[in-house]
Amino acid sequence: MSTSELRRAIEDYLSWEIVVNDGASVLEALEMEQRFQISFWDALIIQAAESAGAEVLYSNDLSTGQKYGSVQVINPFTNARRTK
Numbered sequence: 467m468s469t470s471e472l473r474r475a476i477e478d479y480l481s482w483e484i485v486v487n488d489g490a491s492v493l494e495a496l497e498m499e500q501r502f503q504i505s506f507w508d509a510l511i512i513q514a515a516e517s518a519g520a521e522v523l524y525s526n527d528l529s530t531g532q533k534y535g536s537v538q539v540i541n542p543f544t545n546a547r548r549t550k
Contacts, residue, residue, distance in 0.1 A: 485514040
């Protein structure tokens with residue numbers, strides 16, 4: 467990778483929003499864990515996606531097409547499409 471390509475890649479990464487999990491995030495994830503009967507770690511990922519305003523979460527670990535609050539899961543390895 468050339469220096470200019472590396473610079474563009476780093477600049478792209480720096481533009482990404484970072485979601486920091488705080489105490490409130492953990493409490494919300496615990497509620498999702500119980501409500502949807504999923505692992506705490508999956509719930510924390512979904513909670514972070516929701517707090518970032520994501521509408522779609524790409525995952526091959528969760529049920530494709532399933533909505534968790536405002537976030538819909540899509541398995542990128544299937545032909546599933548997002549529903550509205």
